[in-house]
Amino acid sequence: MTYHAINFAHKLSLFREHWQPKVIAEMNDYQFKLVRIHGDFIWHDHKETDETFIVLEGVLRLDFCDGAVQLSPGEMFVVPRGVQHKPYAASALPRATSGCDCRKPIKSGVEANWLRRG
């Protein structure tokens, strides 16, 4: 039988739009998603599940009510269930957002986002 690896770069080449996660694999009742991000997402939480972020390109900032964490390629973070957070990736121009004191230019991000399905 022929088996094929899932290649992140290839999958990313298949779409350009931001904030529209694409499911690239499933494991039990979880989905692995790739998403391109740019600017702010909305504040939200997930009542029933933790959420994992891994950055492939660019820089992702996750804002929390009491701080923030910045992720570069090769870095991950798990947001616990019920914790309000707001993903953000800056464009080439600085952009100020609430709860953020990071104003240096950073690139748009490409993020692998893993979340329980449903």
Added chain:
Amino acid sequence: MTYHAINFAHKLSLFREHWQPKVIAEMNDYQFKLVRIHGDFIWHDHKETDETFIVLEGVLRLDFCDGAVQLSPGEMFVVPRGVQHKPYAASALPRATSGCDCRKPIKSGVEANWLRRG
């Protein structure tokens, strides 16, 4: 509050041994593990869970009873529950293993391995 990203390179710098996965994060009832691999692991399956492999460095080959898949950095594969498989990463010298016709030299691998806890 201060939040810190989990940096794969940093975590990998903390150990050198092969085939001894280190838990670097947890998400719900799952664990994220980093492992250095070299040579053959044993044939095995997981009756209760799928298993996800993502390669960070080197090349990982997963042998199955009826074939194999080779993963390079930036590639992933999900082994379904109950499927017999054998992870393998060659040294600098070619090494033949059962069920494998891939004999070109490939490096030792560094693998992010995600499996349900327990």
